[in-house]
Amino acid sequence: MLYAIKQHKSPETMLNIELIPAFEDNYIYLLTDTETGTTAIVDPGDATPVQHVLDERGLTLDYILNTHHHGDHTGGNQALKKRYGCTIIGPAADKHRIPGIDHGTKESDIVSIGDSKTKILETHGHTMGHICFWFQDDRALFCGDTLFSMSTGRLFEGTPEDMWASLTKISALPDDTMIYCAHEYTEENGEFCLTVEPNNEDLKARMDEVRQLRAQDKPTLPVSLATEKKTNAMLRAGSATRYAAIRKMKDDWD
Numbered sequence: 001m002l003y004a005i006k007q008h009k010s011p012e013t014m015l016n017i018e019l020i021p022a023f024e025d026n027y028i029y030l031l032t033d034t035e036t037g038t039t040a041i042v043d044p045g046d047a048t049p050v051q052h053v054l055d056e057r058g059l060t061l062d063y064i065l066n067t068h069h070h071g072d073h074t075g076g077n078q079a080l081k082k083r084y085g086c087t088i089i090g091p092a093a094d095k096h097r098i099p100g101i102d103h104g105t106k107e108s109d110i111v112s113i114g115d116s117k118t119k120i121l122e123t124h125g126h127t128m129g130h131i132c133f134w135f136q137d138d139r140a141l142f143c144g145d146t147l148f149s150m151s152t153g154r155l156f157e158g159t160p161e162d163m164w165a166s167l168t169k170i171s172a173l174p175d176d177t178m179i180y181c182a183h184e185y186t187e188e189n190g191e192f193c194l195t196v197e198p199n200n201e202d203l204k205a206r207m208d209e210v211r212q213l214r215a216q217d218k219p220t221l222p223v224s225l226a227t228e229k230k231t232n233a234m235l236r237a238g239s240a241t242r243y244a245a246i247r248k249m250k251d252d253w254d
């Protein structure tokens, strides 16, 4: 079985990031700290495609990073832990509902993946206990189901106020931060954003690019925070109240 893998590495960064498609539209990310060879997998909903890639490379797995407890992000935890003996890191608030978790983390904790460091951002909303992994030196944010390109995750457990606070936290990161979302929902999200802001030229340009990528079955991710700030109607809402209204419109539109 073949899995498309895309590499995103800039010469200055030590973290190699690759994308492993899973299920219908999930993305699992393989991180390799190039200095030490330390590996981590972000949100393995399914162990099979991860094992395939690791075996093909002759790699072992040192860490699993879980953003939240949903099965399509944690379903591969136990199988991967059994096979590789990896350490599972996730939100402390969700220790009771993340399979095989070893270490619970809280806001501002720093986790080392070899020489690469990631800071924990608590981003309640999609679930309570959701976290993002912010690799500041590498300008990479693994945001699970908090932020999608041109949308956000649904509010299964948190309030619009919770999610707005989380979006505000993400917006404060540097504009050149690359956002690694957990799902390929971009094209549909963008179609919705066009109903909210039909005259947004940046949005139209991004959608041209997105449609071309999808027509070739290529990922639309990662995306820069700068682009999201120009195109994501929910991130651009300006207030929790307005965010709630746009989120509701999207829920009805889906």
Ligand SMILES: [Zn+2]
Pocket (backbone or CB within 6 Å): 068, 070, 126, 145, 153
């Ligand atoms: Zn989820």
